[in-house]
Amino acid sequence: MPLSEEELRLLEQMERALVEEDPKFASTLRGTSLRSVARRRAILAGVVFIGGIALLMVGVTVHWAWGIAGFLVMLGAATLGLAAIRGQRPSAAQPQQAPEAPTADGLTLIQGGRKQRRPKAPKAPKQSRSRSHGSFMERMEQRWRRRRESGGF
Template sequence: MPLSEHEQRMLEQMERALYAEDPKFASALEGSGLRTFTRRRVYLAGAGFLIGIGLLMGGLVARQTWVSVVGFLVMLACAVVGVTAWRRGTRPAEQPAATPRRRIGGRAGRRQPHPPRRGKVMDRIEERWQRRRDEQGQ
């Protein structure tokens, strides 16, 4: 679940305060551990995929169908784990939403690229939730 704008601002303020107080500690926590973990997971998934191919081929050669099925399942599981780890590792960091450009004289200077459609529905749901909470609080 993505963070709301308020939560993102609060997180950014805390990060800035951490960098200001102790830059050495902040740089140590910057995220290299997660990157290493993701890379290791992708490598293990690749190795498991190769083992699955070996089991599949070995089952075919030995005429043992169950070994081939196990090899295929190992390949499938490793492919899923590898692809999900790869996507998480290569996903760009979420940037805070930019303020929209104002039109001057009825025309915009440059056309802005559309934001990705992926989170549009969740953003609308979150906005509605925030409005309801604000209305109940009054």
């Protein structure tokens, strides 16, 4: 018996939520790992980069426009390759997620995005050799007045 449209829609929503919540688990269920996908992308980027070098060499001998196209191909392949390599991290280097906090309605709140920085402790004011009273502009005005009064020009 086939699924109804509403059941298909709910199933798709559950799949999207699973992928967003735990991409490693979702890729395991699909049969491919994120590491193998990143490795394939990096290898493909390397092959395209070599093709860009060949295109650059053709551009040197034939026409300068081919050389520019080869350079752009190399640049794009290097960018994609580095993004693929940086995307694969060992599982031990993965950041630990904060525990989920239940809200008033019984749902859990998952913290995402960048890690929050800890507030820095206030620094003790520096004591310089001269008087450090007032703001920077006030000190500059005091220096200016002293120079004018002493005829330092």
